[in-house]
Amino acid sequence: YGRQSLSKYEEDLLPDIYEAAINENDGNLMKSLKKYFEQQWEVKYGSSNEWFILFLKEYKDCPILSIVLQLLFEGIDDTCMDETNVFNDLWCTITNNGLKSIENFSDNKKRSVLFQGLREYYRPKLFELLEKIKIPDKDNLYELALDNVAEYGWLQGLQAVKKRIIPIFFEALLKNIPVSSDTIEKPVQPKVEAPTSVSEQSCMFGENTQISWKFSGIGKLRVTWFFNDQPLSTDNRLQVTETDDGTSILTIRQVELGDQGVYTTRATNAFGVAEGQTTLKIDCIKPVINADLNSALKVTKGETMALKIVSSGTPKPDIVWMKDDNELTPNDRIQVTTSDGNDDKYTMAILNVQPGDQGEYSAKIFNVGGSLESNKCKVTVSKSPVFIVKLTTQKVKQGTTAVFVTKIDGYPTPTITWLLNGKPLTAKEGVQVQFDATTGEVKLSIQNVVLEQHAGSITCRLENPHGNQEETVRLDVLAAPIITTQLPKEQETVSGRDVTLKVVARGSPPPSAQCLS
Template sequence: MDKKSNEQWACRFTKVKAVLVELDELISQIKADHKIQKMMEEPLSMKTITRSTGTERKINQLAEISDLSNIDSSSLGKKLDNTIDSGDMLKIITNELINILALDNDDENKDKIVNDLLENGRQSLINYQKDIKPKIYREQMNGNDNELMTLLKKYFEQKWEVEYVKPKVDGTPVDVTCLLNEIAKLNVKFTAIPKANITWYKADSTEIKADDHFQIITDDNGQSTLTINDATLQDSQSYTARATHKVRFVVAKVNLNVKAPPKVEASQSMNDQSCVIGQDTQISWKFSGIEKPQVTWFFNDQLLPTNDRFQVTETDDGTSTLSIHQAELADQGVYTARATNAVDEAKAKTTLNIVGFKTNLDAALQVTEGGIMTLKIVVKGTPKPNVAWMKGNDELTANDRIQVTIPTGDDDTYILTISNVQPKDQGEYSVKITHVSGSLKSNTCKVTVSSMS
C-alpha cells in the first residue's frame, strides 16, 4: 500500500489521526493508545509523592511537565529542555517504582519488574506477586489514585506527548488575493515539538514540488510559506499545508483568489465601422474576466442612454452589443464600451461613420438650350463612397460635354456639369451611392430644357 498517496488523501480530513501501512507500526500505535486509555481513565491526580527531598523535587518537576491541560506543546518542549531530560526522567521513575514497591536492591527480578511496569502498566505486577510484599501489592493494585498509578500515569502521559505529540496550527491562516501574473505568498505556522515535516498540496491532493513556479520555505519557528510566482487563473484554488510528526499530523487550508482585470477579446481595442443612413447597425465588443465585468456604453465620451433607437444586449460569453435603429447622420461619432470589475476596467472604441446625403438635390431645375447645367450634392461617408450620377436608370459617363467632379480632402460635395445643354438632356437626375456598408439612391431632380427662342 502506498502510504504517501494515502496521506495526501487523508490530509483533507482533520479527524484522521494517522496513516499506517506497516503491521508493526499499527501494533505499536494501538498499544500506545491502549496504555494511555487505561492509565488516563480518571483525572490526573497531582498528589505529591513523599519520598526523599531530592527525589520529591524531581518527581514534582515530572508532575508539572506531565500536566498538559494548561500548557501547549511549545512550552512543553521548553520544560523538557530546562528541567528533566529523558535519561534523568527514566532514572527518577525507576527509583520511585523501586521505593513504592519496596523492592530490595538484591532482588534479581527488580529490573525486570520495573521494565515490565514501564512497558505494560500496572497489570504486569500480577506476574511478580511473589516478589512484592502482600500489603504493598494489595495497596498498589487497588484503586487509581495510589502512588503507583499516579506515577505510571505521569510516565505514560509524558512518554506519549514526547513521542507522539500532535502538531498544532498556530493562529488562523489568512486567505490571499492577488492579481493575475503577480506573486502570491501563502503562510501557515505550526507548533510542534520536535519540528514537524511540512508539505503542501493542491486542491486535488497533488503534492506540490518546488520549481520555478512554486517555492516552499519553512523556518525553524514552524512558519511555512508557499510562494507562487507569476500567478495564473489556474492557481486560484485551495491549498493545504500538512505538518507531520511521526504518525500524527494536522492540516491547514489557505485559499488563493487570483483576480484579473477585464480584457478586450480582440487583437485591437479600436476599430472603424460604417453604416448607411436610415439603416440599422450594431457595434459589438467581447470582454473576459474572472468576475463578469459590467459594460457601459458611451457616445463621444458621454454616457449613452438607452431608448427606442439605442438598445444594449449581452450574452453569457461576455459579448456586449449596441444596436442602433435607423441610423442618422447625428449618430456618427465614437462609441466606447467600458467593462468594469472589482479589479480594473477595459475600454474598446468604435468610430461609426454614417454614409448618407447631407444635402439633397433640387427637386426641379430649368435650363436653357445651349447653356450650362450644374447639379450638386453633399455626400458623407468614410471612406469616401463611390458616387455615380444617373439619368433615369442610366449611369452618366464623362465626355466632352459631361463633367463629374469628385471631392478631395474634407470636401464632400459632388458636382455634375453638362455644357451646351441639348433637349435630349431633359429628364430625371439622381445620385447612386455605393459603400462597403451598403448602397442608397438620392432624391430625383427633374430637369427641363427650354429653347433659346
C-alpha cells in the first residue's frame, strides 16, 4: 500500500520521523520500498509477464499503483496524495496512446518493464479484435501489430501495419477499437492550448491589460508566473486568476513603463512542465504642445515672472526649462510646477525678477515616445524710477556740510538730477553727488553751506525710458544773528516827542531784538 499506509501509525511514531518518512521523496522509507518491490519482481517475475497481467487486472482497486509509478516517474508520490484522478488519467493515457505518450517522463531503466506490461494488456483485446474481423495472422502480423500498439497506442500503432491488411478489414478494425473518446490523446504532461507558445501584445500606458494562457494535462496543474525570468510578485495592481477550463489570467492595472518585458506562464504537474511566453510592449503617445510660450514678455523688476505651457502625451511628459539654451536649475527663487492628474499645465516662475533674468526662455518636453521644444520667449525686465527711501528736510549750521540721502530703484538705471530752488546744482558750487548702483543709495553733499546761497528747496529728480519721479525737501541753514546796521551813537530829540531807534540784523532762524536802557 505504499508509504501512505503510514498514516494509520502516526500516533505510534515520533513526529520528526513520521514527517520525514511521509514527505521526503528520497528518504530511507521510499528507498527501502522501491528496493523491496524491485527485488520481489526480479526474483518472482523475472522470466514471466504474468505479474504485470495480474497487476493490470487489479489496477482500479489496487493502491499499489503508487509504488509502481514511484519506480517509473520521479516525484509523483506527493501529487497522488491530493490529486485522486492522476492515476486514472495516466492509466487511460497509456492504455489508449501507448508507451510513447509518457516516454518523456518514464525512467529509461524501467521502460522495458512497462512495455512488456502494456503488450500483455493489449494482447487479448487486440488478438480478439483481429480474429473477430477475420484478419489472418500471416507472417507474425499479430505480434508486429502488438508491438506497435504497445509503443504508439491503438490508432497510430495499427497504422503501422495498415499495408498488410485488406482495406475493408482495416476500416472495420478501426471502427471497433476500444478507445474511450474522453481520454484519447489526453496529454500526460501540461500542454499549452494555443497554436504557438510564444506571443506578443501591446497596451497603452496607463490602461489595464490582461495576459492569459490555457493549459491542459493530467491532474491539477500548478501555474506560476515570471517576469523577465524572475518570479512575479502580485499585489493590488498585478493579480492572477484561474478559471475552471485551465486558463490562467494575469491582470495588470494602470500599466507602467516598468511593466514592459517578457511574461512567462509555467504550468507544472507530476509529469512535466509547459510554458507560455508573452512579450508585452507599452505604447506611448509623443508629447504635443497645446498652448505654447508667447514670443515676448515684459516683466517689472522685483516682481514675479511666470511662464506657462500646456502639453499632453502618454505617459505624462517631463519638462526641462532653459534660459539662453542653458538648463535652469530650480531653487528658492526659480520654481517649477507640474500639475497633477489630468491637468497638462507646466509653469516656471521666477521670484523677485532682476535685470540678470533677461533673456530667451524655452522648454524641452519629452517622454519615452519622443521630445520637442517650445517657442522661445524673450523676457525684458524694466522698472520706472521709484524712491525706496524718501528724502528728509535738513537743518545745518552755516559753514558746515549739508547731506541728503535717498534710495532709489528703476531699470534701466535712472538719470539723477539735483536742483536747488529749481536750478540744477553743479560741482562748482561745492556740490558732490554719489550713487551706489548695488544698493541704489544716492547721496548729495553741499559743503560750507551759506544762508543766502543755499537755503531753500532741494529737489531730486529721477528719469528713465519708462517714467520719471521727483522728491523735494527743504534745506534750512542755521546762522547766528549778525547786526548789519548799528544804532546811532547819539540821537537828538525835542522834549515831549517820540523817539525811534533802528537796528538791522540778520540770522537763521530770524533773530529777535530786546531794548535795554
